[in-house]
Amino acid sequence: MTSLEQPILISFKLCPFVQRAVITLLHKKIDFTIEYINLQKKPDWFLEISPLGKVPLLRVKDRVLFESAVINEYLDETHGEPMLPKDPLEKAEHRAWIEFSSSLFNAQHQLTQARREETYLKIEEDLTKKLAPLERKIGNEGFFEGKSFSLVDSAFAPFLMRSQIVADNIGIDPVSDYKKIVKWRENLLSLPEVKKSVVKDFEDLYMEGIFERGGYLADQ
Template identity: 35%
Template sequence: MSLVLVSHHLCPYVQRVAIVLAEKGVPFERRNIDLANKPAWFSAISPLGKTPLLLVDDQPIFESAVICEYLEDVFPPRLHPADPLERARHRAWMEFGSTILNTIWKFYVAPNRAALDQQCRELVSQFGRVEAELRTPPFFAGTHFSVVDAVFGPIFRYFDAFARIADFGIFNTTPKVNAWRHALGARASIANAVGADYHDRLDDFLRMRHSEISRLMEQGTSKQQALA
């Protein structure tokens, strides 16, 4: 079986699929594309025009949640729980992870400090809900790495970049979430789901948003230059 993961360098939804593939030890080819200049072959096979897209012997599957479910059906080991109710709970929190990603987008495009602070409060609230759900460390399901972990690993990666800009205090009141964040950051499948130039690419992307985050990054650069 030939697997090709059509990707974008920064896409968190691509990362969750790459993490699941790595956890299952499934070999695959990764093919990055420019979403601002989509190749014709991609547009022809991707109804939504988004990444990720998985080519299985040249047959396309799109949407990260669908791709992860396919991988769960076909390749061991199982990452979802065996119990149907617990499995549904996991899928629900995967969807909540997508909601958090939407808030992260609002956070880094916020045009001014008031809007940024509003989205910061929303992130604190959302992670507070996650805090109440976490049970036994180090992962969402204790010692068993699950697809929920694959979803939240790319979410937490954003906060490494944000922490280089300023201390937003987002995890100050959620110690279990923060511990989970660091446990996932140390996981090889999550660390290797992005390229070596990911952090530079993300920083460049954030600087180009013309947002409050962009302004804070420029302030930091100016201070560093003044001290040099």
């Protein structure tokens, strides 16, 4: 691989973990190139450079970074004002919540896969329970903490965007019972870096995926 002047983000259009990295790149105003691949037919060159066979990857000069949380921390440490706290304990706490966000993505994806009502309701119940400690933790200013956009906001924004899309199109919204999370969602989804972090037809593609898979959610 030759050295590259501009970072290249290897992506899949519907991946929430890729979206995290795009949000941070846009927030930091970093010039980058994005390259989409088909995860059903992964190119050989991609498999050669991706240890886990997953997106996102960030190609920086002659090196490749993987795992969205790692990519975002690299971007944060090398460009602009820090999005993680300086205090080691606060920073560790933010990292823990970023890790927690992955469990919400997993539950959200499982909801789109569930075929039986009983299965769907069980997953939804588990997701709702996960949201309770998040509701207690986040602030009242429309961000995870304080009045500024952080890496935690970047990490949760894809989950919140997908929940809003399902709410708008199907009318089911596990987030709706949590007032602070709803306010947080409204604020984050209004930000340019979040709005521009997906392809223009993202909502259509996301809903098409749900309906093509069938199952409980698609039948509502």
